[in-house]
Amino acid sequence: MNIGRIQAIFVKxxxxxxxxxxxxxxxxxxxVLAFLYNxxxxxxxxxxxxxxxxxxxxxTTFVQxxxxxxxxxxxxxxxxxxxxxxxxxxxxxxGLLVFIVSAVTIALTIFLSGYEPANLLLLSIGxxxxxxxxxxxxxxxxxxxxxxxxxxxxxxxxxxxxxFGPLAxxxxxxxxxxxxxxxxxxxxxxxxxxxxxxxxxxxxVTVPILVIIAWSIAAxxxxxxxxxxxxxx
Amino acid sequence: xxxxIEVQHLKKSFQSENALxxxxxxxxKGEIFGFLGPSGSGKxxxxxxxxxxxxxxxxxxxxxxxxxxxxxxxSNRNRFGILTDNSGLYTRLSIExxxxxxxxxxxxxxSAVKEALDFVNLYSERKKKVSQLSKGMIQRVTLxxxxxxxxxxxFLDEPTSALDPVNTTHIYNGLRKLNEAGTTIFLxxxxxxxxxxxxxxxxxxxxxxxxxxxxxxxxxxxxxNDTITVELKDGSSHYIENRTxxxxxxxxxxxxxxxxxxxxNEPTLGDIFxxxxxxxxx
Numbered sequence: 454m455n456i457g458r459i460q461a462i463f464v465k466x467x468x469x470x471x472x473x474x475x476x477x478x479x480x481x482x483x484x485v486l487a488f489l490y491n492x493x494x495x496x497x498x499x500x501x502x503x504x505x506x507x508x509x510x511x512x513t514t515f516v517q518x519x520x521x522x523x524x525x526x527x528x529x530x531x532x533x534x535x536x537x538x539x540x541x542x543x544x545x546x547x548g549l550l551v552f553i554v555s556a557v558t559i560a561l562t563i564f565l566s567g568y569e570p571a572n573l574l575l576l577s578i579g580x581x582x583x584x585x586x587x588x589x590x591x592x593x594x595x596x597x598x599x600x601x602x603x604x605x606x607x608x609x610x611x612x613x614x615x616x617f618g619p620l621a622x623x624x625x626x627x628x629x630x631x632x633x634x635x636x637x638x639x640x641x642x643x644x645x646x647x648x649x650x651x652x653x654x655x656x657x658v659t660v661p662i663l664v665i666i667a668w669s670i671a672a673x674x675x676x677x678x679x680x681x682x683x684x685x686x
Numbered sequence: 687x688x689x690x691i692e693v694q695h696l697k698k699s700f701q702s703e704n705a706l707x708x709x710x711x712x713x714x715k716g717e718i719f720g721f722l723g724p725s726g727s728g729k730x731x732x733x734x735x736x737x738x739x740x741x742x743x744x745x746x747x748x749x750x751x752x753x754x755x756x757x758x759x760x761s762n763r764n765r766f767g768i769l770t771d772n773s774g775l776y777t778r779l780s781i782e783x784x785x786x787x788x789x790x791x792x793x794x795x796x797s798a799v800k801e802a803l804d805f806v807n808l809y810s811e812r813k814k815k816v817s818q819l820s821k822g823m824i825q826r827v828t829l830x831x832x833x834x835x836x837x838x839x840x841f842l843d844e845p846t847s848a849l850d851p852v853n854t855t856h857i858y859n860g861l862r863k864l865n866e867a868g869t870t871i872f873l874x875x876x877x878x879x880x881x882x883x884x885x886x887x888x889x890x891x892x893x894x895x896x897x898x899x900x901x902x903x904x905x906x907x908x909x910x911n912d913t914i915t916v917e918l919k920d921g922s923s924h925y926i927e928n929r930t931x932x933x934x935x936x937x938x939x940x941x942x943x944x945x946x947x948x949x950x951n952e953p954t955l956g957d958i959f960x961x962x963x964x965x966x967x968x
Contacts, residue, residue: 461790465776465783472778528774532831535737536791537764684758686740 454541462538462546466520470550476519480558483508487566498646499619501568505580506619506639508562510612513555513587514594520547521595522604525683534684540677548588555584572649575658579645582665586638589672590615596679615639638665688715690750690839690870691736697744698731698894705731707894709745713887718861718871720881722955723891724965729874730770732891733841736872737768750839764792767837769829769845775816781827782812785834792835802834805860807853821848829857833864840864842873846880858884878955890959897962902955909958910951917947925951 470477487504524530524547533543559580563570570576594611598604618637625631634640645661691713698706706728713719721729734740736749738757747754750765757766775784785799792798803809806826816824825848833840845861846854861884865871875881881888882902889899898905916924916939926932928950939945953961 455793457793458791461787465779465787468783469776469778524774527777528772529776530774531739531772532774532788533791535739535763535768536788537760537793538791539760685738686734 454539454545458538458542459546459549462533462543463549466547466550470516470520470554473523476516479516480512480554482511483558483562484565487562491565491567496567498650499643501563501566502619502639502643502646504562504566505559506616506642508555508559509583509587509639510616512558513551513584514591514611514615515608516554517548517551517588517591518594518598518604518608519601520551521592522598522601525595525598526600530683540680544592544673544676544680548592551591552584552588555588556581559584570646570649575649576646579642579662579665582662582669583638583642586665586669586672587615589669589676593672593676593679596676596683619643636664638668641665688751689713689748690715690717691719691872692748693732693736693745694747695745696732696735696742696747698728698735698740699743704894706735706742709891709894709896711889711896711899713870713872715870716865716868717886718865718873718884720885720888721872721874721891722876722878722881722888722959723874724876727891728894729891730843733768733770733843733872733874737766737841764835765837766839766841767832767835768841768843769825769832770841770843771847775824775827775831777817778815780813780815781808781819784816784827785831788831788834794835798834802830805833806830807856822850822853825849826853826857833860833869836864836867837869840869840871842871844875844877845873846877847875854880878959882955888955890962892959892963892965898958905955905958906952909953909961911953913951915947915949915951916945918944919946920944 483504486507490500490504521530524533538546590611594608595604598607615637616639618634619640621631621634622640625634635644641661641664645658648657648661689712691711693712694710696706696709697704709728709732711719721732723729731740735742735747736754736757738755741755749757750762752762756762776787779787781803782799785802786796789796789798800809803812806829808823808826808830811823816827819827825845829842829845832842842861846857849857861871871884873881873885885902887899887901888905890897898908900908912928914926914928916926916936918924918939924935926935
């Protein structure tokens with residue numbers, strides 16, 4: 454890996470992102486939702502995590518997916534692939550901007566919703582691992598699609614499943630199959646936040662973080678495989 | 687001489703369609719090699735195989751002494767440059783910002799950007815956004831990007847197809863200088879004058895097969911019908927064979943000061959292609 458190349462891709466993405474209002478304004482979505490919930494006086498861990506989980510999908514996954522899809526649409530991704538930049542340089546360089554934007558957005562979302570986590574350090578670990586997972590998911594979706602228009606359609610069911618998956622648990626009594634949703638990263642981060650509000654054991658906090666790490670590893674392995682396939686026509 | 691590209695019995699099929707049937711050629715270090723053929727003849731497919739963007743169905747391809755597949759490796763990618771018609775640029779960025787990115791990817795000093803912009807005659811336009819550029823200017827920026835790291839081997843797919851005559855001449859001069867400095871150039875085109883003016887050797891590709899290969903002079907000689915045309919002052923034109931038995935005719939016309947013009951009927955590269963394939967190059 455080469456820091457200079459990663460930095461060059463990051464700077465390029467920053468310039469493109471700040472000049473692409475259709476994509477960059479997506480960061481407002483979770484912020485507005487968090488602000489409104491706060492003003493309406495709606496509280497509770499599940500409520501706080503609605504805008505947070507929306508931030509993961511609408512900012513991290515959606516923006517990353519659009520950035521990759523646009524590179525494919527304009528054939529610039531092939532240009533990067535034909536340069537001396539390695540798989541690591543390109544994937545890290547292309548993920549770094551969205552990682553930073555997501556981290557800032559999630560922090561602001563927490564602030565605007567009025568959520569005060571009982572253990573900010575442990576929750577932050579869970580949130581960072583979540584961003585890494587959603588970033589992998591966005592890259593993967595971007596690699597699967599050929600244009601921004603296609604990406605915006607392709608991403609919708611992914612956003613619904615991963616943002617609102619935990620809501621499925623409320624009707625899991627009637628439809629037991631929906632219990633599978635408790636293993637989604639979005640449900641696991643809520644689970645972690647819940648546990649942190651009361652008395653918890655080491656296992657209570659380790660399991661959700663490990664589940665999200667497992668999702669992240671799976672997403673990035675798949676991303677690397679698809680990326681290598683995309684290097685060849 | 688060392689072979690920079692060595693292709694033997696290369697085949698490429700897309701489902702039931704054969705893009706390349708049996709292609710063999712060798713390019714030596716320092717050559718400018720022209721690959722001529724109409725659209726769909728397999729020129730771009732060959733470049734894609736040689737730059738590891740496509741895998742061959744059969745045969746073998748070696749680039750810079752290594753199997754073409756190894757051009758995927760990061761360490762080999764700074765040894766070649768490539769310009770294709772779909773080489774993308776970042777449209778929200780300026781010309782200079784696009785080239786700065788690539789100078790960093792190739793670990794080059796910033797001065798390489800100016801040098802590349804001078805090569806394509808675009809230094810004064812460097813602050814313009816790519817979205818505001820004409821097709822010809824985009825092609826020049828892409829060319830600048832492909833040569834800025836001074837590669838050992840340069841693949842150019844129709845490099846001047848969208849350029850005006852002034853910039854075409856400027857690019858030709860630049861490519862000759864680059865070649866003199868040691869860059870081997872693999873050029874695809876369907877522009878005969880481009881091939882004739884730039885290439886040391888050319889190959890005619892048609893329906894995925896090489897029909898002829900050689901220097902432009904060799905090919906013209908090989909396909910020459912050895913005739914001359916004599917135009918007389920009375921306006922008549924005579925097509926005569928370059929043989930002893932026609933010498934008397936010529937002698938008579940010269941003795942009577944009847945000759946207006948006299949020239950050999952050397953075939954153009956386009957004529958040769960037509961003769962070989964029965965079709966035009968476009």
